[in-house]
Amino acid sequence: MKTGVPVLIAALSGRGLCASARRAGYLPYVADAFSDRDTRLMAAQALRIGDAMRLGIRAKPLFHALDALIDAAPKPAAGNPSIGLLLGSGFEDRPKLVAALAQRYRMLGNSADAIRACNDPVALSALLHARGIPHPETRKLPPENLDGWLAKRIGGSGGTHISAKPTRAPAPRRYYQRRLHGEAVSTLALAANGAARIVGFSRQWSAGNGPRPFRYGGAVGPVELAPAVADAMAFATHEVCNALQLSGLVSFDFLLCGAIPYLLEVNPRPGATLDVFDDEHGTLFHAHMAACSGENLAGIALPELEGAKASAILYADRDRLTIPRAFQWPQWAADIPDPASRIPRYRPIATVYADASTTDEALQRCRERLEELGSMLYAQAQNRERTTDADIQRPRP
Numbered sequence: 001m002k003t004g005v006p007v008l009i010a011a012l013s014g015r016g017l018c019a020s021a022r023r024a025g026y027l028p029y030v031a032d033a034f035s036d037r038d039t040r041l042m043a044a045q046a047l048r049i050g051d052a053m054r055l056g057i058r059a060k061p062l063f064h065a066l067d068a069l070i071d072a073a074p075k076p077a078a079g080n081p082s083i084g085l086l087l088g089s090g091f092e093d094r095p096k097l098v099a100a101l102a103q104r105y106r107m108l109g110n111s112a113d114a115i116r117a118c119n120d121p122v123a124l125s126a127l128l129h130a131r132g133i134p135h136p137e138t139r140k141l142p143p144e145n146l147d148g149w150l151a152k153r154i155g156g157s158g159g160t161h162i163s164a165k166p167t168r169a170p171a172p173r174r175y176y177q178r179r180l181h182g183e184a185v186s187t188l189a190l191a192a193n194g195a196a197r198i199v200g201f202s203r204q205w206s207a208g209n210g211p212r213p214f215r216y217g218g219a220v221g222p223v224e225l226a227p228a229v230a231d232a233m234a235f236a237t238h239e240v241c242n243a244l245q246l247s248g249l250v251s252f253d254f255l256l257c258g259a260i261p262y263l264l265e266v267n268p269r270p271g272a273t274l275d276v277f278d279d280e281h282g283t284l285f286h287a288h289m290a291a292c293s294g295e296n297l298a299g300i301a302l303p304e305l306e307g308a309k310a311s312a313i314l315y316a317d318r319d320r321l322t323i324p325r326a327f328q329w330p331q332w333a334a335d336i337p338d339p340a341s342r343i344p345r346y347r348p349i350a351t352v353y354a355d356a357s358t359t360d361e362a363l364q365r366c367r368e369r370l371e372e373l374g375s376m377l378y379a380q381a382q383n384r385e386r387t388t389d390a391d392i393q394r395p396r397p
Helices: 015-023 037-042 059-072 095-104 112-118 121-130 227-244 283-292 359-393
Strands: 006-010 027-032 045-048 084-087 149-153 174-178 183-192 195-206 216-221 248-257 260-267 308-315 348-356
Touching: 006 015, 006 059, 015 027, 015 037, 015 283, 027 037, 027 059, 045 059, 059 095, 084 095, 095 112, 112 121, 112 227, 121 174, 121 227, 183 227, 183 283, 195 227, 195 248, 216 359, 227 248, 227 260, 248 283, 308 359, 348 359
Parallel strands: 006 027, 006 084, 027 045
Antiparallel strands: 149 174, 183 195, 183 248, 195 216, 216 308, 248 260, 308 348
16 A cells, blocks of 8 residues: 555546545545535645636646645655656546646556547547447538437537537537447446456446436446446457557446447546445555556456445536535535535536445435435525525514
């Protein structure tokens, strides 16, 4: 265990990586778009990247935050490697920024070239075709008939970049993919030296509402799949990791249509299912660090999980929400915003978790907690608004 070793984490949301790093005994220094309460409590220090939620992660605010975190972190002892940087979500469409980061920091993950390759829809489609991996028809130019097609943004993540009503309007970062219907399943893997090990399979679902019908809702795992399906997903994972020389924790999103898993997207970074598959010792964080250091995959420990775990995101879909100042958050919630924070409609509020002996039980409990947390938050917020209105209307004595 690397007890007390500082590590930089940058992401749109760094809480999951921060929690895993802390469980593994590292000192996480986090720059992200939210700076949630629980992230600040777990991190050695956490800073918000200015305007990242509205404009995406930009170079100047990010470098400013990272340099400030490095100044605050303990200096490495003589002979020890310099503090490293681990990237989470938010860099899929920013390979140039990743390349610039690599010139200044010791990177703990995939290179800019690997990220670019994973998010080049035409090149990835050609690779999958050459390796015999089923995938939806993908093209850069719009088809003659748009019926049955989706439009996606290159480098998008979380499902918010997908449109079910594509247009022909010019857009340099748009591509088109044939729409399939099936069940969303995902592989979490550990990659190094052209090889991969499967951590586990999960089922995922969307929480579509309003303008984003394919928005990521949550995941449950580990799940048991039919042997032929599991073998096909493992084959696709190994082939892509080998072809693109990926390293560290990576995830692969599939759509299971009957008995055929179609590979939709490759995420060359630790993803949302880190919360589902990690254990109390931060074993997945240790594994990621070891793989990025080039260690032999066979000798890297992976979690030995019992039962099942589900995680899901609560969105402000009912209306804009102001977090009550005295709200008591349950222990099964994470990504906790500050009191009085204003959450715009359709934006994420928090994450909920549930453990159980089976995936069905974990999923049901997770859905019940989503409803419970949403009802509690909105009820207290509405009571506060009514009280405030009454105070304003009450005449002074």
